[in-house]
Amino acid sequence: MPALLDIQGLSVALPKGSDRPLAVEDTWLRVDHGEIVCIIGESGSGKSITANAVMNLLPRPHVYPVAGRILFEGVDLLTQSPEAMRDFRGRRAGMIFQEPMTALNPLMRVGDQLKEVFDSHNALTRKERELRVVSLFREVGLPDPETIGAQYPFRLSGGQRQRVVIAIALALEPSLLISDEPTTALDVTTQAQILKLIRELQLKKGMGVMFITHDFGVVAEIADRIAVMQNGRIVEQGEAPQILNSPQHDYTKRLLAAVPSLTPPPPRKLPSGAPVLEVIGLDKTYRSGGAFFRSARVVQAVRNVSLHLSPGETLGLVGESGSGKSTLGRCIARLESIGRGQIRLNGNDLTRLSGAPLRRVRRMLQMVFQDPFASLNPRHTVGRTLAEGQVVHGVSWSDAMARAHELMLLVGLEAHALNRYPHEFSGGQRQRICIARAIALDPVVLIADEPVSSLDVSVQEQMLTLLKDLRQRFGLSMIFITHDLRVAAQIADRIAVMRLGEIVEEAPTSELFRSSKHDYTRDLLAAVPGRRRNLRG
Amino acid sequence: MVDNGTDIQKGILDGASSFFSLFRRNIGATIGLFILTIVILIAIFGPLLFPNDPWAMVTRPFLKPFSEARHLLGSDLLGRDILTGIVYGTRVSLLIGAASTFAAILIGVVIGAIAGYFGKWIDDSLMRFTEFFQTIPSFLFAIVLVAILQPSFATICSAIAIVSWPPVARLVRGEVLSLRSREFVLAAIVTGQSSWRIITRQVLPNTLSPIIVTASMMVASAILLEGGLSFLGLGDPNIMSWGFMVGAGRTVIRQAWWISFFAGLAIMLTVLAFNLVGEGLNDALNPRHTREGR
Numbered sequence: 060m061p062a063l064l065d066i067q068g069l070s071v072a073l074p075k076g077s078d079r080p081l082a083v084e085d086t087w088l089r090v091d092h093g094e095i096v097c098i099i100g101e102s103g104s105g106k107s108i109t110a111n112a113v114m115n116l117l118p119r120p121h122v123y124p125v126a127g128r129i130l131f132e133g134v135d136l137l138t139q140s141p142e143a144m145r146d147f148r149g150r151r152a153g154m155i156f157q158e159p160m161t162a163l164n165p166l167m168r169v170g171d172q173l174k175e176v177f178d179s180h181n182a183l184t185r186k187e188r189e190l191r192v193v194s195l196f197r198e199v200g201l202p203d204p205e206t207i208g209a210q211y212p213f214r215l216s217g218g219q220r221q222r223v224v225i226a227i228a229l230a231l232e233p234s235l236l237i238s239d240e241p242t243t244a245l246d247v248t249t250q251a252q253i254l255k256l257i258r259e260l261q262l263k264k265g266m267g268v269m270f271i272t273h274d275f276g277v278v279a280e281i282a283d284r285i286a287v288m289q290n291g292r293i294v295e296q297g298e299a300p301q302i303l304n305s306p307q308h309d310y311t312k313r314l315l316a317a318v319p320s321l322t323p324p325p326p327r328k329l330p331s332g333a334p335v336l337e338v339i340g341l342d343k344t345y346r347s348g349g350a351f352f353r354s355a356r357v358v359q360a361v362r363n364v365s366l367h368l369s370p371g372e373t374l375g376l377v378g379e380s381g382s383g384k385s386t387l388g389r390c391i392a393r394l395e396s397i398g399r400g401q402i403r404l405n406g407n408d409l410t411r412l413s414g415a416p417l418r419r420v421r422r423m424l425q426m427v428f429q430d431p432f433a434s435l436n437p438r439h440t441v442g443r444t445l446a447e448g449q450v451v452h453g454v455s456w457s458d459a460m461a462r463a464h465e466l467m468l469l470v471g472l473e474a475h476a477l478n479r480y481p482h483e484f485s486g487g488q489r490q491r492i493c494i495a496r497a498i499a500l501d502p503v504v505l506i507a508d509e510p511v512s513s514l515d516v517s518v519q520e521q522m523l524t525l526l527k528d529l530r531q532r533f534g535l536s537m538i539f540i541t542h543d544l545r546v547a548a549q550i551a552d553r554i555a556v557m558r559l560g561e562i563v564e565e566a567p568t569s570e571l572f573r574s575s576k577h578d579y580t581r582d583l584l585a586a587v588p589g590r591r592r593n594l595r596g
Numbered sequence: 597m598v599d600n601g602t603d604i605q606k607g608i609l610d611g612a613s614s615f616f617s618l619f620r621r622n623i624g625a626t627i628g629l630f631i632l633t634i635v636i637l638i639a640i641f642g643p644l645l646f647p648n649d650p651w652a653m654v655t656r657p658f659l660k661p662f663s664e665a666r667h668l669l670g671s672d673l674l675g676r677d678i679l680t681g682i683v684y685g686t687r688v689s690l691l692i693g694a695a696s697t698f699a700a701i702l703i704g705v706v707i708g709a710i711a712g713y714f715g716k717w718i719d720d721s722l723m724r725f726t727e728f729f730q731t732i733p734s735f736l737f738a739i740v741l742v743a744i745l746q747p748s749f750a751t752i753c754s755a756i757a758i759v760s761w762p763p764v765a766r767l768v769r770g771e772v773l774s775l776r777s778r779e780f781v782l783a784a785i786v787t788g789q790s791s792w793r794i795i796t797r798q799v800l801p802n803t804l805s806p807i808i809v810t811a812s813m814m815v816a817s818a819i820l821l822e823g824g825l826s827f828l829g830l831g832d833p834n835i836m837s838w839g840f841m842v843g844a845g846r847t848v849i850r851q852a853w854w855i856s857f858f859a860g861l862a863i864m865l866t867v868l869a870f871n872l873v874g875e876g877l878n879d880a881l882n883p884r885h886t887r888e889g890r
Contacts, residue, residue, distance in 0.1 A: 421787065425786055426782070434780050447789065493783070
């Protein structure tokens with residue numbers, strides 16, 4: 060019997076002028092009934108292109124297959140007519156996308172979106188469809204399957220939306236399911252549930268699953284077999300335990316080694332002294348949608364938060380999306396107005412300052428943001444970006460540029476790159492520039508808001524090393540905001556866990572990982588992917 | 597979202613060569629640029645080639661076009677040379693177009709940037725103020741302004757500027773609003789830069805491309821507005837403009853079509869050229885837009 064999906068020597072061309080001629084090069088991959096094959100690789104490795112090639116969703120004519128075959132139960136998909144492919148998609152193969160927010164039509168009830176699948180494939184009668192929709196919603200574990208179909212996507216949470224997307228993918232009982240980073244946009248606890256769901260459904264229906272991800276933790280949770288992709292080539296593939304425990308290829312070894320361990324390093328010795336930063340009873344409330352005759356929607360993003368930061372210490376602020384951790388960081392940096400409470404930096408109450416005095420104090424408290432692409436002014440050279448902040452604090456241009464020169468070397472970039480514009484740098488390099496900009500003002504406190512979340516694991520590891528090095532060298536105190544407990548374990552001396560705007564638990568890192576007191580912290584820890592198989596546990 | 601930022605940067609920063617290659621890809625824009633170049637050359641050098649006063653009566657009235665080499669486009673009802681009039685009118689139209697657009701952009705950028713950057717009640721009140729201007733039909737408003745202020749070059753320019761700044765304000769406000777929450781602006785705030793410095797150095801330069809595109813289209817509509825005002829006899833009585841010529845020929849259009857026709861043609865070609873160039877700029881400065889179409 061032929062394999063469910065057999066990719067034989069597939070090569071996909073990229074448009075002229077790309078960084079390499081082929082997105083995917085001579086790729087051989089098999090997916091059989093009843094197994095989950097994970098394709099793991101960093102951004103730009105060609106893993107999504109491979110998945111899209113199977114579904115014939117490549118952005119033609121710029122990206123197109125140039126060699127090889129994609130056999131589905133023995134039939135080459137690359138030679139099929141568009142009509143045949145349309146029928147293949149949905150009926151024989153379903154697909155789940157990364158972003159549950161955009162994978163659903165916001166103006167259509169979710170039940171109708173599911174029925175559309177039957178519509179476009181002329182399956183089932185109207186009556187049968189109604190019943191099938193309810194049973195599918197029940198199958199993917201949505202609450203109130205009888206009535207939830209009448210809801211619009213915005214009423215559902217991210218996890219629920221992803222369940223709807225899965226229901227749509229499975230509507231016609233395809234024998235192949237392609238999942239392209241289906242849990243990347245979700246919180247860890249939700250991610251754990253969705254992974255479990257995919258696994259259960261796959262077992263029940265005996266589907267073959269092609270699962271694309273960049274996260275070794277997720278791979279360890281779900282994979283039967285693993286293929287590792289680098290620069291368009293599969294460098295290693297094999298059974299999951301074998302790859303996870305004894306990888307052969309250097310690249311696989313490097314990727315695995317870059318996954319941060321959940322075991323915190325031994326505690327650092329910190330200089331004693333009065334706290335550099337104290338936050339006392341901070342409240343932040345958002346009002347939105349209020350106008351002349353309507354009352355505003357009120358969201359309490361931060362509730363009565365108190366924390367302190369000792370000299371040289373790194374406080375990890377962890378929590379899921381919507382927990383208020385980023386808002387708290389921005390409040391401390393005075394980027395948001397504050398409802399109630401005090402922020403004391405070296406004894407000065409920041410909340411009382413405004414205008415020029417506040418601008419002078421800002422020097423001491425710098426910030427690094429999550430998105431290295433949005434964090435740099437596209438029209439300024441890197442040199443100007445690094446010098447600008449110093450100049451407003453009275454440094455001359457020439458001195459500021461000299462310092463920018465030093466800073467570039469300090470963060471591991473070449474100094475002659477000062478004259479270049481941000482778009483000439485990779486994400487990791489840009490994040491280094493952002494760090495250099497923050498360090499340029501000799502701050503006392505650095506607030507890092509998810510600084511490594513948008514980076515590939517190997518780059519992430521380098522960035523953490525850089526931050527550790529810098530905090531040691533300059534005696535920086537740091538608030539490190541992250542959703543990733545693995546990262547927090549590696550960099551934080553102390554961790555505060557946030558939920559719904561409150562700090563529910565705060566403890567030294569090793570203590571928190573050894574014996575967490577709050578249920579929510581334990582839930583978070585249990586949901587970290589890869590923990591079960593002891594992936595760098 | 598992330599990629600869009602880099603695309604725009606690439607489009608702008610990869611230098612003049614990629615800009616021109618994107619621009620040239622648009623045939624309409626190339627034609628527009630060609631016409632515009634001729635129009636500008638006429639505006640600069642035309643009066644040297646036609647030293648006569650456009651108001652001077654140089655030949656017999658109602659001279660048909662192409663009948664006399666010295667008065668190629670014929671003469672009007674007072675025997676003034678039409679070609680000379682059009683040549684001098686070019687200068688007037690371009691000057692009024694440029695000056696009023698410059699003034700409108702200035703007002704629009706200032707109001708839009710302040711509204712978008714500071715938000716809250718400042719935004720609310722400035723935008724209500726802007727909407728107040730938008731509710732009045734712009735041509736009628738311009739007529740009223742010119743009629744009250746006495747027609748002259750300066751009042752015509754101000755009237756056109758006053759009726760055409762609101763769209764600029766709204767455009768700039770929107771752009772600033774979205775840039776305001778970008779992380780590089782937050783980073784500038786955190787490094788202690790003042791709001792004025794952030795607006796002028798970080799935010800406004802990033803709104804430049806849509807402003808340039810709008811400006812080129814606005815010059816076109818300013819020329820049209822001026823033509824309309826002059827047609828109604830509300831132009832500066834001391835300057836020969838295209839709109840005046842169309843208006844002057846209006847009463848005799850059955851006997852002497854050419855008096856209105858050539859001036860009207862000049863207006864049409866110039867306005868068309870500015871619009872074509874505007875669209876070309878739009879494609880060249882917003883590569884994301886073009887890339888989808890390619």
